[in-house]
Amino acid sequence: MLFTVGWIRGSDWSRRDSMDNRFRQRLFYSLKTDPLAMFLLAIVVVIIVMSIGGAWFSSYDPVKVDYKQALLPPSGDHWLGTDNFGRDVLSRLMHGGVASLGASIMAVTLIISLSLIIGLAAGYFGGWVDMVLTRLMDVLFSFPQLVLAIALASLMGPGLSSLMIAVAAVSWPSFARIFRSYVLTVRNEGYVQAAKASGIPAWKIIGTHVLGSIVGPILVLVTLDIGSIILSIASMSFLGLGIRPPQPEWGAMLNEGRAYIEEAPWLFLAPGLTIFLIVLGTNYLGDTLKDALEPRSLNMPRLFRSRRKRQRNESYKNSTQLLEVEGLFVAAVEGKQNTAKPILEDIRLELHPGECLGLVGESGSGKSTLALALMGLLRSPLEQTKGTIRLQGADTKDWEWSDWRKVRGSRIAYITQDPMDSLNPVLTIGEQLRECLTAHKKVGLNKAALKEQVVKLLEQTGLPKETYQQYPHQLSGGMRQRVVIAMAMINEPQIIVADEPTTALDVSTQARIMELLADLQKERKVAMIFVTHDLRLVAQIADRICVMKKGRIVEQGDVRSVFTDPSEAYTRQLLQAIPSLRIPSHIRKIT
Numbered sequence: 001m002l003f004t005v006g007w008i009r010g011s012d013w014s015r016r017d018s019m020d021n022r023f024r025q026r027l028f029y030s031l032k033t034d035p036l037a038m039f040l041l042a043i044v045v046v047i048i049v050m051s052i053g054g055a056w057f058s059s060y061d062p063v064k065v066d067y068k069q070a071l072l073p074p075s076g077d078h079w080l081g082t083d084n085f086g087r088d089v090l091s092r093l094m095h096g097g098v099a100s101l102g103a104s105i106m107a108v109t110l111i112i113s114l115s116l117i118i119g120l121a122a123g124y125f126g127g128w129v130d131m132v133l134t135r136l137m138d139v140l141f142s143f144p145q146l147v148l149a150i151a152l153a154s155l156m157g158p159g160l161s162s163l164m165i166a167v168a169a170v171s172w173p174s175f176a177r178i179f180r181s182y183v184l185t186v187r188n189e190g191y192v193q194a195a196k197a198s199g200i201p202a203w204k205i206i207g208t209h210v211l212g213s214i215v216g217p218i219l220v221l222v223t224l225d226i227g228s229i230i231l232s233i234a235s236m237s238f239l240g241l242g243i244r245p246p247q248p249e250w251g252a253m254l255n256e257g258r259a260y261i262e263e264a265p266w267l268f269l270a271p272g273l274t275i276f277l278i279v280l281g282t283n284y285l286g287d288t289l290k291d292a293l294e295p296r297s298l299n300m301p302r303l304f305r306s307r308r309k310r311q312r313n314e315s316y317k318n319s320t321q322l323l324e325v326e327g328l329f330v331a332a333v334e335g336k337q338n339t340a341k342p343i344l345e346d347i348r349l350e351l352h353p354g355e356c357l358g359l360v361g362e363s364g365s366g367k368s369t370l371a372l373a374l375m376g377l378l379r380s381p382l383e384q385t386k387g388t389i390r391l392q393g394a395d396t397k398d399w400e401w402s403d404w405r406k407v408r409g410s411r412i413a414y415i416t417q418d419p420m421d422s423l424n425p426v427l428t429i430g431e432q433l434r435e436c437l438t439a440h441k442k443v444g445l446n447k448a449a450l451k452e453q454v455v456k457l458l459e460q461t462g463l464p465k466e467t468y469q470q471y472p473h474q475l476s477g478g479m480r481q482r483v484v485i486a487m488a489m490i491n492e493p494q495i496i497v498a499d500e501p502t503t504a505l506d507v508s509t510q511a512r513i514m515e516l517l518a519d520l521q522k523e524r525k526v527a528m529i530f531v532t533h534d535l536r537l538v539a540q541i542a543d544r545i546c547v548m549k550k551g552r553i554v555e556q557g558d559v560r561s562v563f564t565d566p567s568e569a570y571t572r573q574l575l576q577a578i579p580s581l582r583i584p585s586h587i588r589k590i591t
């Protein structure tokens with residue numbers, strides 16, 4: 001437990017807006033909806049305030065000996081009793097808090113500063129700098145940390161400063177290794193490459209682009225691990241390496257109380273419980289902070305989170321429409337005043353079994369936002385402000401993440417624009433498809449049966465069975481998109497939302513993927529929402545069409561009538577914008 005470092009997914013942190021207003025709102029929401037977090041926050045605040053204000057709150061001298069008052073049990077005069085020297089335990093606890101918490105905060109500051117400098121340098125510069133620094137970390141890792149810290153503290157002599165230095169000296173490598181891995185991820189991001197290409201000096205790139213992206217995880221690590229640092233300081237003080245007596249410190253008080261555990265248990269319990277509560281509080285609050293930085297987890301059920309009783313409509317009916325959207329409004333809620341910028345307005349559409357609905361419109365018209373809303377994947381600051389989305393008759397208004405999780409993949413599946421976004425580079429295609437399958441069908445399938453099912457589907461999507469063993473980077477763009485289509489089809493959903501599935505492909509691959517989608521859709525009688533800005537693709541695949549402009553559906557109808565007799569000027573403009581295949585005369589002459 002000593003000197004451990006919390007684990008956080010690196011990719012989730014590379015967001016520049018992690019400390020903005022939205023983060024504060026999410027943090028406030030997390031605290032508000034989690035009574036245990038509020039309770040522990042209150043306890044942590046009380047302990048800190050009592051420690052800082054010990055001199056004002058307590059009328060007893062924490063070091064003055066009075067044998068006549070020795071070992072008095074808790075009473076109105078001495079709320080937590082007295083120790084073997086007749087000193088008030090509460091007063092010692094409050095004064096000891098300054099030493100314990102102060103030393104822990106100083107140690108964390110030292111650890112973070114050191115590990116940041118080393119982690120940033122190793123991750124950003126790579127090469128020999130990285131090699132030397134990581135070898136140094138490896139050497140330090142090869143020693144048992146507590147033993148090394150005790151040895152260092154003993155060498156420096158007892159006292160809080162040597163304790164802090166010893167704890168920092170053995171703890172920084174775990175943090176530096178995590179920071180290095182964040183930096184390795186961020187270093188290859190497009191914006192860092194762009195900054196390098198613009199000739200910005202390395203120190204400036206590290207200070208703004210790299211550090212700015214990892215400030216979130218640093219904060220969470222600090223909150224999560226301050227508890228274990230407090231414990232380390234207390235444990236070493238307990239061993240007599242900390243503050244010199246008679247000055248109070250929690251770990252030292254615990255050690256002193258040990259001898260009287262039967263006679264005067266309050267001597268042991270008071271510092272023990274204080275350490276327990278502060279460690280529990282900081283750990284739990286660190287977790288809450290992590291949730292606030294990771295908005296997806298807010299929708300997930302959490303221990304002790306108060307849940308409003310909701311009337312959830314999960315009953316799927318034999319509705320004639322698979323999907324019905326009525327008066328849907330989506331807005332981007334941002335800023336201190338929570339101003340709502342409308343993104344989608346009064347969207348009404350329906351999807352019948354087996355049909356293909358084309359969703360077209362210029363860039364920024366709201367197609368992808370609508371597709372995400374249909375999957376329950378809207379993320380802050382985007383919010384559904386009004387309207388209903390009914391999935392096979394079930395109203396999704398009050399659905400939580402877990403409700404959506406059950407239907408995603410099994411009833412409604414999603415195909416993204418860029419197949420690389422959907423595929424994990426370190427897992428084989430077979431593993432990824434098996435994972436999708438087992439997410440919804442947990443019983444009755446052994447590994448061989450799963451493989452057989454996956455290989456069959458790969459072949460149906462025009463991929464050789466060897467693809468099962470291959471990694472995404474070993475496939476062409478078209479093959480990857482076929483895998484993503486197989487992934488969407490694997491649990492036989494009734495609806496597929498395909499968001500510009502051919503955008504990242506060349507024209508001939510695009511045509512083959514379109515054929516595959518059309519064939520699978522007809523064979524499996526799946527209904528599809530096909531999002532695109534390319535009207536030619538819609539003409540090829542869709543039965544009906546919705547034309548979007550500035551967040552609204554401006555025209556809706558069957559493909560033939562919209563193409564031959566558009567009622568909206570905007571649709572006419574889109575149709576006129578379809579490029580013709582006429583070859584310019586000067587090129588014709590050459591050819």
Ligand SMILES: Nc1ncnc2c1ncn2[C@@H]1O[C@H](COP(=O)(O)OP(=O)(O)OP(=O)(O)O)[C@@H](O)[C@H]1O
Nearest residue numbers: 332343362363364365366367368369370381382533
């Ligand atoms: N997270 C967000 N925060 C604020 N505004 C957003 C966010 N996501 C999208 N928008 C805005 O919503 C509008 C619609 O964007 P959307 O991506 O849905 O358009 P689109 O039609 O899919 O465009 P494209 O074809 O280029 O992908 C845009 O004006 C965009 O700026």
